Amino acid sequence: VHVHVGSQGCALDLLVAGAKRAVEFAALVNTHVGRDQVRVVDIGGGLPTVYDGVSDLTYEAYAVQLRAHVPAVFSSALSVVTEFGRSVFVKAGITLTKVESVKRWDGQNIAVVHVGANQFLRTAYLPHQWPHVFSVFDATGALKSGPLVRQDIAGPLCFSGDFLAKQVLLPQILAGDYIVIHDTGGYTVSMYSKYNSRPSTAIYGYDDQLGLTPFKEQETVDQVLAFWGP
Structure with a gap:
């Protein structure tokens, strides 16, 4: 039963x-x-x-x-x-992405990263129901602190709704920084979208000594093309 x-x-x-x-x-x-x-x-x-x-x-x-x-x-x-x-997996995972560029448009600070609605469908389309906590690290890997600034975090896809967060309070994000998206161990890669044919991300496990074990390699271009057929 x-x-x-x-x-x-x-x-x-x-x-x-x-x-x-x-x-x-x-x-x-x-x-x-x-x-x-x-x-x-x-x-x-x-x-x-x-x-x-x-x-x-x-x-x-x-x-x-x-x-x-x-x-x-x-x-x-x-x-x-x-x-x-x-309840088991979500908090066991994080997503790490690099800030490719930062732009200022219409009075807003927008950090553009390498992952977006392709991996965060629910967050992009229902942001108030599926918000995430973010941490910002500089290019050396040090956790950033300092005054909090309202910023948007945008993904790489070619549509205007590709945002991971809007007006989120974080230390000033700069190009080359790294952003950690917390609580992503479920309903992210498992819901991956082939929109724009971007390769799905690699997944690693880590131990107490921060040793990394590959669970899933990043998709290759050939694998992406194979998805669409010969």
Whole structure:
């Protein structure tokens, strides 16, 4: 039996209610057929996260509510499967991009970087729902500080909506700086768009000593062309 009540924006009581309904249905089926036909219950995922801070909805709080309302989840009678995605992966990833140029247009400071709506579809089209936190580093890799200035961060695509942020308060961004986009471990590369045929980015894992392990190499030009056929 599988249930998935939703993703992002779901309250804990809704997730618990879904798990309870699945367990109750499994028990109903088993009683009806007179044997343990349903042995696995998948309670889905759905635990939300936030992109501009720290979520106050934790796995511990979820477990407490499950123990109180669906104790069968913790019994040996059932094998329980979960599908946590966003809440596990989003905060485990960052995106690093170089500032190619900075322009001033119509009174606005605009930093142009090498990643945009091709990798941040939701942020570009629904910026108020999917905001990100940014950090700025200079060309030597030092974290920048100083007075905060309202700036726009634009991507490289050829349409006017390719923005990662508008009027975000950050230290003055200069060409050659690096911008870290936080909380990008999910719903970024997995939603990559081939618009403008830009190669998808490389992905690296890192350890406590900052040793890097390649998980995915950057796409080559040949791979991009192959996507469109012979």
